[in-house]
Amino acid sequence: MEDEQRRLLVRFDGEALGHGAQVVLPRLTLALHEGERVALLGQSGAGKSTLLGELRQRLEHQAAWCPQHHGLVPQLAVYHNVFMGRLSEHSALANLWNLIRPLRRPWREVAALCDELGLAGLLRRPVGQLSGGQRQRVAIARALYQARPLFLGDEPVASVDPHQALRLLNLIDSRHTTSVIALHQRELALTHFDRVWGLRDGRLVIDAPATSLTLAELDALYPDADATRHSPDTRDANVGALDVNALPCPRGRP
Numbered sequence: 412m413e414d415e416q417r418r419l420l421v422r423f424d425g426e427a428l429g430h431g432a433q434v435v436l437p438r439l440t441l442a443l444h445e446g447e448r449v450a451l452l453g454q455s456g457a458g459k460s461t462l463l464g465e466l467r468q469r470l471e472h473q474a475a476w477c478p479q480h481h482g483l484v485p486q487l488a489v490y491h492n493v494f495m496g497r498l499s500e501h502s503a504l505a506n507l508w509n510l511i512r513p514l515r516r517p518w519r520e521v522a523a524l525c526d527e528l529g530l531a532g533l534l535r536r537p538v539g540q541l542s543g544g545q546r547q548r549v550a551i552a553r554a555l556y557q558a559r560p561l562f563l564g565d566e567p568v569a570s571v572d573p574h575q576a577l578r579l580l581n582l583i584d585s586r587h588t589t590s591v592i593a594l595h596q597r598e599l600a601l602t603h604f605d606r607v608w609g610l611r612d613g614r615l616v617i618d619a620p621a622t623s624l625t626l627a628e629l630d631a632l633y634p635d636a637d638a639t640r641h642s643p644d645t646r647d648a649n650v651g652a653l654d655v656n657a658l659p660c661p662r663g664r665p
């Protein structure tokens with residue numbers, strides 16, 4: 412679908428984004444339309460979290476949010492951490508009661524979500540006793556539990572293997588019409604997403620359909636990386652290294 416036919420959700424028009432006096436992205440121009448699946452790439456410090464934070468502010472309650480450092484409470488059980496996604500929807504009394512004695516309906520909802528995320532049987536376990544990958548899935552569960560039309564994720568699949576990453580991204584897709592997800596898995600950016608935004612040196616240097624890009628172009632976003640550079644004509648071989656054919660087909664892709 413052409414951009415003009417899609418509903419515009421957010422537009423930046425030469426704006427400066429940053430933190431107080433520190434400008435990170437001095438003249439950002441981009442647009443996010445309903446229905447887009449955007450991979451946000453750039454090396455550490457490029458400004459991915461800064462951009463996601465601004466999107467989050469502008470989209471407000473339309474967007475579910477999965478932060479980079481999870482923001483989970485280690486002493487609380489998985490159930491309570493996921494339930495926190497909807498704290499604002501309940502009264503303080505209901506939230507307090509739920510803390511002591513979980514309410515039946517949310518318990519069922521959270522249990523179903525945790526089943527889908529491979530966290531079955533862990534609802535009562537304190538998050539502090541989980542592995543890094545399990546914590547990451549709890550953070551995703553909490554964002555999914557918010558039940559918003561958009562999903563903003565700051566490296567939500569950073570600590571899982573490629574197959575699990577794709578499964579989680581498919582689950583996120585199935586529950587949101589639009590997403591912007593920061594990640595470092597360049598192959599996934601090309602194979603799973605509609606569009607790629609690439610940040611480098613304070614600028615948006617890539618804003619293009621994923622199908623028009625090569626791994627070599629994405630590699631150029633990481634000037635400090637030691638990784639072997641890929642030439643454009645090795646794209647298929649590199650994507651094949653992920654064995655995408657063995658994985659479930661992402662939405663909208665043949």
Ligand SMILES: Nc1ncnc2c1ncn2[C@@H]1O[C@H](COP(=O)(O)OP(=O)(O)OP(=O)(O)O)[C@@H](O)[C@H]1O
Pocket residue numbers: 430433435453454455456457458459460461462479
């Ligand atoms: N709260 C803050 N106050 C001041 N400067 C900040 C703040 N948060 C981030 N920065 C700075 O803004 C720049 C961009 O940081 P940001 O976290 O957006 O990058 P990133 O691409 O998300 O990095 P990473 O991949 O390491 O998470 C960095 O120079 C960082 O030091």
